[in-house]
Amino acid sequence: MLVLGIESSCDDTAAAVWDDGTVRSNVVSSQADLHEDYGGVVPELASRNHQRLIVPVVQRALAEADTDAGALDAIAGTYGPGLPGSLLxxxxxxKAFAQGLDVPLIGVNHLEGHVHSVDLGPIPPDRPFLCLVVSGGHTELVHVGEPFQYEVLGRTRDDAAGEAxxxxxxxxxxxxxxxxxxxRHAESGDPAFHDFPRSRLDDFDFSFSGLKTSVLYYLRDRSDAERERLLDDHLDDLCASVQAAVVDVLVDGLRRAVAETGVEHVAVVGGVAANGALRRRVEALGRDEGGDVSVPSLAYCMDNAAMxxxxxxxxxxxxxxxxxTLDVQSSLQL
Structure with missing residues (x-):
């Protein structure tokens, strides 16, 4: 089964070819440099650049897979959640490609794609497993049962971990x-330099807005000279302290879910799953609890079309x- 996947939910234009258990190609064109000056993704710029990039990215994916469009059995495309213009x-x-080739169209939930990214590894995890989905736009703890059966145990009430x-x-x-x-900076820093707050809620929901506000006040309560000196002398320590606060909350939620559900196999997916400290802590959790841990390779943590x-x-x-007639759903949930 030769399937072309297309992903454009945010600022990455991606296409990939999947062939019966093998990723034949996985092309991602990032717009990070374009949005860097704005400190975040500008939706209008993102959608315009998707329009410019979508055809060459698909052409490259087909070329790297050493196949042509006529050999495809289906087209899979992300229809939500994400930025409406980008998704569109x-x-x-x-939709147009599938209709032109007279092959099936399969709409894929972007979050479901991340959950299934663990299946891109050499040994797909057994079901059920607990999956922590962590990215710039989403932080969710999901019980993954039989195929396409998901129970969201908790999600962020405000900022996602990556957004924080x-x-x-x-x-x-x-x-x-x-x-x-x-x-990168945290690797050389002291996570105990400053004790930033950890929001631990009664259920499995998450909250990171308090951490962001705490950092803001921590810097704002100093003079310009003091703040500049602090960042010059202790940037690595501050990054390590912030990272420790985020990772503590994520791993604590996952640990409590393991204890309550009895599901020992855990997975972490999404862009923040590339974080070194989080990967190490989750692996340690697996050793402590005697369970298996699945984390995708770095290439499949970020938004990609292979998933x-x-x-x-x-x-x-x-x-x-x-x-x-499938339409985009920018607020789609699992």
């Missing part, structure tokens, strides 16, 4: 996206297809 570009292309990293990085004068910069193609192939195998 990718889904419109997917991005906003704090901006306060520290770092680039966009902020998560990788914070991770969309693979999830689409699984849906097609189960007899699921989408009508040509």
């Amino acid at each position: 570009v990718g889904l419109s292309f997917a 990293f991005d906003k704090v990085a901006q306060l520290f004068g770092l680039g966009y996206p902020g998560g990788p910069d914070i991770d 969309i193609a693979q999830a689409g192939a699984q849906r097609l195998a189960a007899g699921h297809t989408s009508p040509p």
